[in-house]
Amino acid sequence: MSKNLPEIDPTTPxxxxxxxAFLGGKDxxxxxxxxxxxxxxxxxxSARTGQEARYWLIRAVRFLAGGAGIDQFLDLGSGLPTAExxxxxxxxxxxxxxxxxxxxxxxxxxxxxALLEENDRTRFVVGDLREPExxxxxxxxxxxxxxxxxxxxxxxxxxxxxxxQDDPAGVMAKYIDALPSGSYIxxxxxxDPADGSSRAALAQEAQxxxxxxxxxxxxxxxxxxxxxxxxxxxxEPGLVxxxxxxxxxxxxxxxxxxxxxxxxGVARKP
Numbered sequence: 001m002s003k004n005l006p007e008i009d010p011t012t013p014x015x016x017x018x019x020x021a022f023l024g025g026k027d028x029x030x031x032x033x034x035x036x037x038x039x040x041x042x043x044x045x046s047a048r049t050g051q052e053a054r055y056w057l058i059r060a061v062r063f064l065a066g067g068a069g070i071d072q073f074l075d076l077g078s079g080l081p082t083a084e085x086x087x088x089x090x091x092x093x094x095x096x097x098x099x100x101x102x103x104x105x106x107x108x109x110x111x112x113x114a115l116l117e118e119n120d121r122t123r124f125v126v127g128d129l130r131e132p133e134x135x136x137x138x139x140x141x142x143x144x145x146x147x148x149x150x151x152x153x154x155x156x157x158x159x160x161x162x163x164x165q166d167d168p169a170g171v172m173a174k175y176i177d178a179l180p181s182g183s184y185i186x187x188x189x190x191x192d193p194a195d196g197s198s199r200a201a202l203a204q205e206a207q208x209x210x211x212x213x214x215x216x217x218x219x220x221x222x223x224x225x226x227x228x229x230x231x232x233x234x235x236e237p238g239l240v241x242x243x244x245x246x247x248x249x250x251x252x253x254x255x256x257x258x259x260x261x262x263x264x265g266v267a268r269k270p
Contacts, residue, residue, distance in 0.1 A: 013214050014105055015161055022050035035213045042205050045258035049242075050157075053188050056242035056264050057156045058089045060186045063246065063266065064152045065093040068184060072098045072151040074141065076129040076175075077158035086154060087122045097121060098144055102135055104128045129158060130166050132174040150182035157262075159228060160190040161216045172228040179269050187228055188242060188264040192219035199257045206261070225263055232267035239265040 010029040017028035021036040024047075028036075039046050064070040071094050075086045078101035087099040100123045103109065109126050125140050135141060145151055153175055162168040176185065192203040203219040210217030226239060237244060242264045243251060 015214065015216065017105075018214070019050060019157065022047050024051075035210075038213060039206065039209060042209055043202060043258040043261075045256050046206070049258055049262055052242040052259070053157055053262055053264070054084070056188060056245050057086065057154070057186070058084055059246055059248065060264070060266050061086050061089045061152070061154070062093060064184055064186070065090045065097055068152075068268075070150060070152045070184060071096065072145050072149070073100070073154060074145060074151060075099060075101045075154040075156075076135070077155065077161075078103050087119060091119075091121065095121070099123070100125060100141055100144055102127045102129060102141075129155070130162055130171055132171055132178070136175075136178050147178070147180060150180055150184070152184045152186065153179060155185070155187045155189075155228075157188050157190075159187065159225075160218050160220065163216070163218065169224075169227040169230070173230060176231045176269060181269060183269045184266060185229065185232060185269070186264075186266045187225070188262060189225045189228070190217065190219045191225070191241075191261050191263040192221055193260070194221045199260050202257050203261050219261065222263065225265075229265065229267045232269045234265050234267040239263055 011031060013031050013035045017032040018035045020026075021028045021032050043049075061073065064073070073086055073090060078086065086101070087097075090097045090099060098121050102125045104127060109124070123140050123144050125135070125138050127135050127138060129135065155172070159168045159172070162171060172185075179185070190203070190207075192207070193200045207217055207219045222239065229239075237246065240263065241260055242262055243255070243259065245264050245266075
């Protein structure tokens with residue numbers, strides 16, 4: 001552990017715990033469930049959207065550990081281990097793969113400590129993904145990841161919690177600049193089509209509710225999300241909704257507006 005964190009506060013909603021509620025987990029409090037329920041009132045399908053994001057993450061890291069041959073992963077804003085996590089999906093393909101998680105939530109940190117005891121190829125760093133210089137210089141990150149070889153950097157449902165004034169594109173540029181040639185990045189981000197459609201209206205309504213309840217969450221346009229990939233080449237099928245990114249089988253359920261409020265992509269640094 002590279003830092004000490006404040007105690008867990010059960011009276012204030014936490015991003016990680018609210019996502020845990022969306023994914024059907026058990027590591028959250030009443031204050032987090034209240035946020036979850038209020039978002040469901042606006043977009044009843046948002047729980048499914050959260051699950052789709054996790055399914056996408058699993059497919060993406062399987063691709064990275066398999067076909068792309070990546071054996072080291074830096075997962076930023078990793079969240080709570082509600083469903084299958086990066087290290088589990090990766091190490092099923094390559095048991096020797098190294099995974100370093102980074103998060104600044106104290107409950108996530110507690111789970112991170114437990115991970116260290118059960119998996120010697122997995123590490124946890126207490127840190128803020130908005131501070132790339134600090135993360136990249138962390139002794140665990142520099143010791144357990146080989147910065148002379150390609151790696152994968154994961155930003156799953158994280159960057160929409162980085163406010164515009166914190167310059168998410170600049171933050172990503174610093175990470176990408178530090179990555180060795182042949183590395184990959186994987187990003188999922190809440191999406192505002194900004195086209196006057198019912199989907200755009202839902203995005204704005206959901207953003208307003210998240211901001212009122214938690215003071216964080218920005219639905220961004222395709223162009224804004226594309227800016228986070230600068231300096232890389234997005235692999236097929238491009239920047240798409242999570243259910244469109246190399247699905248495991250045919251789409252079997254009808255899609256509604258909320259399903260389209262997340263976009264995902266994987267890209268390679270030349």
